[in-house]
Amino acid sequence: MRGVNYLLNRNKMTDTPKNEAQDAAEKPDYKDTVFLPKTAFPMKAGLANKEPAILERWENIGLYEKLRENRKGAEKFILHDGPPYANGNIHIGHALNKTLKDLVVRSQSLLGKDAPYVPGWDCHGLPIEWKIEEQYRKKKRNKDEVPPSEFRAECREYADKWVDVQREEFKRLGVMGEWDRPYLTMDYHAEATIVSELLKFAESGQLYRGAKPVMWSPVEKTALAEAEVEYEDITSTQIDVAFEITAAPNAPELQKLIDAGEKIHAVIWTTTPWTIPVNQALAYGADIEYVLCDVRKKVDINWIDDASTEITTVGSDTFDAPVRKALVALSEIDGIPWQLVKALDERSSFSIHYNDRSPIIKGSELAGAMAKHPMADRLSVPLPDGERLGEGVKPSDEHPHPTLSLKGDGLKDVSFFTKPRPFLDGSSFVTTEAGTGLVHMSPDHGEDDFDLCKANGINPVFAVDGDGVYREDWAWLPRGDERAGSVINKKFTAKDGPICSDLRDAGALLSASDDFQHSYPHSWRSKAKIIYRCTPQWFVPMDKLSKTKEPQEVTDTVRPEPVEGQSAPHASTSSAGTDDVQNEANELTLRQKAVKAIADTRFVPEKGRNRISSMVEGRPDWVLSRQRAWGVPIALFLDRKTGDYLNDPVVNARIIEAFKTGGADAWFNADHQEFLGDDYNLDDYDIVTDILDVWFDSGCTHVFTLESDIWPSQSWKADLYLEGSDQHRGWFQSSLLESCGTRGEAPYKAVLTHGFTMDKNGKKMSKSLGNTIDPKKIINVNGADILRLWAASVDYTEDHRIGDEILKGVTDTYRKLRNTFRYMLGGLSDFEESERVAPSDMPELERYILHRLAIVDAQLKEHINNFAFGPYMRTLSSFAQDDLSAFFFDIRKDCLYCDAPSDPKRQAYRSAMDILFHALTRYIAPVLVFTAEEIWQSRYPDENDSIHLKVWPEVDAAWQDDALNDKWALIREARVAVTEAIEPLRRDKIIRSSLEAEVQYPLQDLPISSEEFTELCIVADLTDGALSVTKTEHHKCGRCWRLLPEVSEDGDLCGRCEDVIHG
């Protein structure tokens, strides 16, 4: 009946209900006598609006500087910022990275350390240059007509603009740091340091000039760093080309046929037809078996000969006649023989025939064999005007350094094409997985090619100009030829393009089709295809011995010999007369130093160590040079006679001085004779105008920031570098190599890497997919604290996701936390020092909670030191939720609301709550930077103060009480059993509030009194017995709402409340 009445009355909202509850309402209303929580702290956060004001106040009071002052003399923690590129608005990846950095800095600072943060930007480089050029194009201005200094000034201005934009975006995230004085790689002092570091490499012999195939973009006309290249699937032209074998001294079977006048060809397969005009050799695998097949024109009955009837046909046409013999790898693939031959037959416009009697040649037999370039005969027939033959040597603008031999044999005439192509042993890279098992070699355009040819004395010929067109003096398809084109031009290399057509005319093209799909490198900026191209570049050798510590002095007689192409096996720098024994002991290669430095570094997570190790172990020499304008020049003078760079510390010192006052422009605009002084004559030297790889710039940030006088707060080496996992190849490595080269050790003690942020489905974000999430939007809708809480919640060591649902979850977590603080603020209103109770005098419940706090405190500290922010927030959140909100606060609600303010129990509770408040506000401060401040200011309003100046709360070791914990673990377990037992009655509407429940529970198992347990379970009465629950017969106190035997009628006061109200 009761339940029914209740429901009926509920439905008639406007009526004056007549039931027991309402009867009670006619009794005096005691609400005003209850000590309800009082606070102005709003439940609703409104972060998006509040945060900017809080930021402004921090700026006004100089919070960052205050903190520095505050932590003066404390142990330092230096997180050295990895510079983002000053181009474009920040994206979610920046937001995660900078937030994690801020979490580290603030949490270390909270632990009492002096943790300054100097943010930085990477300002030089191609992308900015490109932007400026783009602006020129729009204005129809020709870049080449703009004075370099003006161009560079515009780049500088552009970078400055984006530094300002990003700075504001980072600040809005709540990232605290020295924003008024960030480091920029384009600052003059930075540029001076970069060049001085470069000269350290030069002075210690760790620099050489060589030619090597580098990734080259014909569109941007520059060498690209690996980081500037991306791979994309494209369709290329694949061709099979026949090279006539002219001699095979170690393959008697072949030699016999050759001597008999047979035409025997080596067949090569390539997807870069444009490298054929630069071919210089052929490579075989020594252990690969090759079969000599017959190649026949299809449907050419006139060529039939007797032998043909006995030959097994792979192709469909048995009427073909042999016109050639072709050598192709004989190999099994997946247990099926002849696969490569069959594949060749399929794509070829000829048919390929073989049988059991076809000669088998072992790869090693090809040693010493020679072939002819397919165009050799054709090009040696002069054209009427002679143009295609080339006309003598013209020094190329591309290769202004005469000391490096850039002269290929093809310069003068067609002899480049007519000279024999040797067969070389390419076992290390030649496979039979695709192609023909024979590989054509062009040292200009492939790393394997370059290395193998170099080892056999064949040098690159630099046939392809920077824009991708064959040189003007090249014999085949040179610049100026009406059919000439860029090698990345699809039409130029197509099956009907000039290369294939000429090869076809020469009878050397077995197949050509524009249908080979593969992934191919592209410039990340222009998206255009790139090529491997040999150019003179500056390198840092990875495997050249040098001292672990710099020589004290370098005399001007020391001239490291630049080694072309390869690193020298021994250092050439040791000054005469120094102790060679000690020298040798100290000598390590850069690679060895780096490997050792990695072993000495802490990696978080540990798996990062493998990753960078394997990269450092396998990487090639570091290409330092770029043929661009916006960057720090490789400030060297080249001796015109010897090709060596001038290595005079006195000259170098002058250069560095000039950079300090004039930046990199000091090099481009200088009177170079002044640098050289009286000792050298500028006429004897070429001035290097290449600029440095931007990764060298960023590799130097540790020098010009940590060691600089500009930031007295900084010191070498950094405690931590913190970046995305892509930086194993980027900044972590460039910094490591730079530092190992100049200092012999890493610039960091620890490296922390994080994964990438994916969309809600775990897919990579991209503009084209339209699944990007703008951090600014999150900040403007939810607030930066929500974004920060998200960053602190996910497992950043792996890839992680963000999306609406995830953000909603984060917001919910935030709200719970916020409310817990709001409750504490309300409960602590008017809390006075005079009512403080010492923890040792508190009831067990309070002491148990303080024990939990001590445990949590220790866990949180450990999480911070492991940079484990996810576990940190989860520990914190569940403490607030489970231990406090659902347990401690719920139980003590009655005490807080209804006990007299003078009651020691209530005072003890409030004292415990005060301790919790101080601890928790500090705990959340590194993550919820704005909310923590709002909470703090709500209780302790002080314009000049901030929660962020505080240090980690002091937790008394005595609070930890494991015996108490064990006891209360039992009690809490019993409490759960009781609440579970109440639930069915509640569901059946027998009771509503747990306060109406009368419970029997086997108390003999519990170390607690019946009265205490009653209070803990928030029930009417709890007595010993088998577990059972009934509705109590007691009546409800009008003030505290407890149902007690002493209350004779609902709405009357219980004894406790009587005392509180009437004394």
Next chain:
RNA sequence: GGGCCGGUAGCUCAGUUGGUUAGAGCGCACCCCUGAUAAGGGUGAGGUCGCAAGUUCAAAUCUUGCUCGGCCCA
């Protein structure tokens, strides 16, 4: 194509050297409270641990293959 890393409830994450019925918080559903109230408390439903084999008395955990995703490389 190669190397490395990862895939556990709707979401974020725990799951020690293989060992009971795979856990937590949030969300969700339902209930209570209406004196933390766009809050608070309780109960409950959710998982073939990416898939498939194998090793073992026993596999989320070890092995292999596959698949999906990511980073790096080619």
